[in-house]
Every structure is written in C-alpha cells, then in structure tokens.
Amino acid sequence: MRAAVVREYGEPLVIEERDRPTPTPDGVVVEVAAxxxxRSDWHAWQGHGDWVDDRVPRGQVLGHEPAGTVVEVGDDVATVAVGDRVAVPFCLGDGTCSYCLSGRGNVCPNGVGLGFDSDAPGAFAEYVAVPAADYNLVSLPPDVSATAMAALGCRYVTAYHALEHRARLGAGEWVAVHGCGGVGLSAVQVGRALGARVVAVDVREAPLSRAAELGADATVDASSEGDTADAVRAATDGGAHVAMDALGSVPTARDALDGLRRAGRYLQVGLTGGEERGEMPLPTDAIAGRELSVLGVRGMPPTRYDEVLSLVAGGRLDPGALVSREVSLGEVPERLAAMTDFETVGVEVVTEF
Known part of the structure; x- marks a missing residue:
C-alpha cells in the first residue's frame, strides 16, 4: 500500500510502499476513504514533542483523522464486521483500564495515538490498523460522508469535548476562541450549537471572515488591536466566561486568560512548538485572585462520539462547511509545508489514495 512517511523531521514526507497491515485478534483493518x-500532523512532521518524550519516531506513517470501511476483522472482535463504515479516533484506548471503563479513554495510560506512536501507524495510507476495535471504532451514520467525518476528525470532537465536557459551556455564555485554524473554527461552530455567544480572535483576515460566516458574534483582529484582551472584554461585556487557546503560544495563552471574566474557565487545546517547547508562563496570581480554572484537553473519548454525530445529524453542526480543499496522498507533503506560514484556511482532507 502507499503511505506518507516521516523520514527526516522538517523534510518532505516520503510517499512509499508499505506492507498492508494485518489485524490483531482484538483489532481490524480499515480501508481509508478520507x-x-x-496541525498536529505538522507538529509531528517538525519533530516537536521531544520536551515531553512525545516525538514521533522517524519512519512513522502520519495521519490521525480517518474514516473508511472495515475490510478485515480479528478473531476476538464482537461488534464490528467487514463492510462497516467507521470513524477512527486518534486517542486509541485499550478498552479495559479504569479510565476507559469510566468514559475517559482519551487519557488511557495504555493507549496509543494514531499516527503518533510507533505501535499505531497512521492513516495517510490506503489502509490503517485499529486495535481494541470494539471499544475504539465509531459507527458512521449513513448520512455522514467519509469526507465530512474526516473534517470532524480530531478538530470538532476536540472542540466539543473542550466546550461541553471540560468547560461545561452554558447557553448564553461567551466563549473566546483564540486562533482560528481547524480546531478554532470548529469551536466557533460548536459554541454556537451549544447556544453560546462566540468571539473569534486571530491575526489573519481570512480565518476571521470564515469565523463570522460560521456564526461568530464578534471577531477581534489581534494584529491591529492595541490590547487584545481589552477588545475581548469590550466585545463580551466584561470578559468571556470561557476562553480557548487553540494555537499553543504565549501570546494566545495570555490573551485568552487576560480576557476572561472572574471565575472564567481557560482551555488549553493548542500544542506548543519549538519556541515554547511545552512551557508557557501563566499569571498565577491572577488565576488565584480571580478564581480562574485552567483545563487541559486531549481529543475526546470514543464512547462519546455519538453526541457530536447527533448534532451533525440534526443539522446543528456542518463539518463539510470547513472543508476548503480535497487533495491526493501525493499532495500531503506540500500541504503540511503550507501550514508552516499559516497558508491554509479551514480543513484540507485527503480523499485520493
């Protein structure tokens, strides 16, 4: 099969032939449709994550937002059959630990990250193997296309998990989304679907325009405002109830925290790059004095994907609206490179393998 592989960090991915995977007894093989x-693929390609012992190994197949059709099933799999249309979460739990059994499989200590761990080659490939299939796989409804599911990928589900499960965003509350890439724009849609009011913050005109099209009540251009946090407070009548750093940089983190009202909730979604290397200074006295909550977010448990899919089925979320480009596997190296200078808007999806 053809696959996109990291041979050297920062160098173009290599499209090469790999053996088609075989399923473990509890796993399946999925033919990838989309x-x-x-941007997490970009971080992996750059070799980031060594500061938390999370760098992808050279020789890794990237890609962690797949949907497709099951073509082979292990002997111990009970609930999945050949021909099933499925989505594959990137946080793959073992399905047996206390975290998985309590609905927190996204932080399973025995889990693997699809496309990031050597034991879980990714889905920039014609086929992908999925362990613990009965636990991890998500059935794809007939009216949700593989391309739309790939757009849901880790972005929408991460944004939903962040706003609904971690921050408990309430109807009528203000959420400030700092960084309007894929997960940030997803958060705009999710926030609106949850009945909240949304202010979108970025330094680029194109994603801010897209955020407005997706329902943002206000936008803030952080490249032109004298004080971004002041602009957010003005737009939200005193500060956001919830703020998300969807990029992972010191400026976005500080602006997000400073723009919160008292007792606000801060969500760290974006991963840091080579400049921050996993560490960002936080205004701890302000966090204590204003009783701010700081919450981390990693994907979403596969057992809760049905919540997002029900919003799609009901027309309250439209992942297809974020798809800006469909590409071939051979184009993946250049599309990752385009992310270096933030030249992409919305979600790009591989649909030709």
Missing amino acids: CGIC
Missing part, C-alpha cells in the same frame, strides 16, 4: 490534515 483523512484530514491537521
């Missing part, structure tokens, strides 16, 4: 291209 796979989103995410």
Whole structure:
C-alpha cells in the first residue's frame, strides 16, 4: 500500500510502499476513504514533542483523522464486521483500564495515538490498523460522508469535548476562541450549537471572515488591536466566561486568560512548538485572585462520539462547511509545508489514495 512517511523531521514526507497491515485478534483493518490534515500532523512532521518524550519516531506513517470501511476483522472482535463504515479516533484506548471503563479513554495510560506512536501507524495510507476495535471504532451514520467525518476528525470532537465536557459551556455564555485554524473554527461552530455567544480572535483576515460566516458574534483582529484582551472584554461585556487557546503560544495563552471574566474557565487545546517547547508562563496570581480554572484537553473519548454525530445529524453542526480543499496522498507533503506560514484556511482532507 502507499503511505506518507516521516523520514527526516522538517523534510518532505516520503510517499512509499508499505506492507498492508494485518489485524490483531482484538483489532481490524480499515480501508481509508478520507483523512484530514491537521496541525498536529505538522507538529509531528517538525519533530516537536521531544520536551515531553512525545516525538514521533522517524519512519512513522502520519495521519490521525480517518474514516473508511472495515475490510478485515480479528478473531476476538464482537461488534464490528467487514463492510462497516467507521470513524477512527486518534486517542486509541485499550478498552479495559479504569479510565476507559469510566468514559475517559482519551487519557488511557495504555493507549496509543494514531499516527503518533510507533505501535499505531497512521492513516495517510490506503489502509490503517485499529486495535481494541470494539471499544475504539465509531459507527458512521449513513448520512455522514467519509469526507465530512474526516473534517470532524480530531478538530470538532476536540472542540466539543473542550466546550461541553471540560468547560461545561452554558447557553448564553461567551466563549473566546483564540486562533482560528481547524480546531478554532470548529469551536466557533460548536459554541454556537451549544447556544453560546462566540468571539473569534486571530491575526489573519481570512480565518476571521470564515469565523463570522460560521456564526461568530464578534471577531477581534489581534494584529491591529492595541490590547487584545481589552477588545475581548469590550466585545463580551466584561470578559468571556470561557476562553480557548487553540494555537499553543504565549501570546494566545495570555490573551485568552487576560480576557476572561472572574471565575472564567481557560482551555488549553493548542500544542506548543519549538519556541515554547511545552512551557508557557501563566499569571498565577491572577488565576488565584480571580478564581480562574485552567483545563487541559486531549481529543475526546470514543464512547462519546455519538453526541457530536447527533448534532451533525440534526443539522446543528456542518463539518463539510470547513472543508476548503480535497487533495491526493501525493499532495500531503506540500500541504503540511503550507501550514508552516499559516497558508491554509479551514480543513484540507485527503480523499485520493
């Protein structure tokens, strides 16, 4: 099979032939119909994550937002059959630990990250193997296309998990989304679907315009405002109830925290790059004095994907609206490179393998 592989960090991915995977007894093999291209793939390609012992190994197949059809099933699999249309979460739990059994499989200590761990080659490939299939796989409804599911990928589900499960965003509250890439624009849609009011913050005109099209009540251009946090407070009548750093940088983190009202909730979604290397200074006295909550977010448990899919089925979320480009596997190296200078808007999806 053809696959996109990291041979050297920062150098173009290599499209090469790999053996088709075989399923473990509890796993399956999925023929990939679509796979989103995410900024987390860019971080992996750059070799980031060594500061938390999370760097992808050379020789890794990237890609972690796939949807497709099951073509082979392990002997111990009970609930999945050949021919099933499925989505594959990137947080793959073992399905047996206390975290998985309590609905927190996204932080399973024995889990693997699809496309990031050597034990879980990714889905920039014609086929992908999925362990613990009965636990991890998500059935794809007939009216949700593989391309739309790939757009949901880790972005929408991460945004939903962040706003609904972690921050408990309430109807009528203000959420400030700092960084309007794929997950940020997803958060705009999710926030609106949850009945909240949304202010979108970015330094680029194109994603801010897209955020407005997706329902943002207000936008803030952080490249032109004298004080971004002041602009957010003005737009939200005193500060956001919830703020998300969807990029992972010191400026976005500080602006997000400073723009919160008292007792606000801060969500760290974006991963840091080579400049921050996993560490960002936070205004701890302000966090204490204003009783701000700081919450981390990693994907979403596969057992809760049905919540997002029900919003799609009901027309309250439209992942297809974020798809800006469909590409071939051979184009993945250049599309990752385009992310270096933030030249992409919305979600790009591999649909030709």
